[in-house]
Amino acid sequence: MTEPTLTIEPQSHRTTFTAMHTGSLGPEQISVELGYQNTTELYLAADPPRPEELSAALSVLELHLDDVVRIWAAEPSPDDGRTVLDMTVRDGTVCGAGPVFETLAAVEIGLDPYDRDAVDGFELSREAVEDVFRTLATEALNDRLYNPGLSPEWGELILGGACVVVEIYRHWDLRSITVLDPAPRS
Numbered sequence: 001m002t003e004p005t006l007t008i009e010p011q012s013h014r015t016t017f018t019a020m021h022t023g024s025l026g027p028e029q030i031s032v033e034l035g036y037q038n039t040t041e042l043y044l045a046a047d048p049p050r051p052e053e054l055s056a057a058l059s060v061l062e063l064h065l066d067d068v069v070r071i072w073a074a075e076p077s078p079d080d081g082r083t084v085l086d087m088t089v090r091d092g093t094v095c096g097a098g099p100v101f102e103t104l105a106a107v108e109i110g111l112d113p114y115d116r117d118a119v120d121g122f123e124l125s126r127e128a129v130e131d132v133f134r135t136l137a138t139e140a141l142n143d144r145l146y147n148p149g150l151s152p153e154w155g156e157l158i159l160g161g162a163c164v165v166v167e168i169y170r171h172w173d174l175r176s177i178t179v180l181d182p183a184p185r186s
Contacts, residue, residue: 006088008177010100010164012037017068021092022084025075032064036100040160047140049159054137057160061167069171089172096124096177099154100161105179106149107132107158114151120181126169129177133162 007018014031022028043049043057072084088094105122106114108129136144136159145155154161168174 004084004087004092005095006092007095007097007180008101008165008168009097010161011035011098015064015164019072019084019088022087023077023079025077025084025087026072030068030071032067034061034064034164036157036161036164038160039163040157043163044159048138048144054163057163058167058170061164062171065167065171089174094172094174094177095180096165097180097182100158100165101177101179102181103150103154103158104129104132104162104165107136107147108149110148112148114149116181119179122179123176124179125176126174129162129165129169133166136162 002021004019004021007020009016009018013035014033015035016029016031018029019026020028039057039061043060044053046053069085072088073086074083076083077087082091101124102114102119105119105124108124108131109118109122111118135147136150139147141155144150144158145152150158165177169177
């Protein structure tokens with residue numbers, strides 16, 4: 001049997017969680033209506049964002065993650081009593097897909113220019129993502145753009161995405177997430 005996997009993909013207005021190899025328990029995919037763009041637009045107005053803005057964004061994200069927990073921790077497997085959350089977050093592999101994870105990994109590595117091979121499969125530790133988050137959240141946009149690995153089109157939106165990712169690490173007490181970059185950027 002293949003190892004249970006949870007893939008997390010922050011998108012512009014939602015974040016999608018896809019559980020694979022967990023049998024017939026619950027839905028395979030759950031989306032919460034908070035992504036990198038609407039988190040930035042709704043909560044991060046100042047440049048750089050004020051601490052209370054970051055706190056508000058993280059608090060709302062926490063409530064959305066509580067919904068994911070509620071759904072995926074509700075039904076234990078008849079085989080071994082584990083839930084989808086136990087199988088993926090606790091015992092399986094957690095992967096991060098999409099440009100938010102790719103960008104956070106690229107900034108952590110200091111990639112300039114972007115290198116798909118360096119990002120794909122990169123283990124983004126909690127310590128690293130917290131460090132990148134603190135750095136980006138305390139810099140004004142003009143200064144933030146000097147970070148190697150941060151492309152100009154992500155200068156503004158990466159903070160909303162970083163809030164999503166940091167809160168996932170904190171909420172589920174994750175140590176690392178494997179970054180997936182399945183296709184080269186154009």
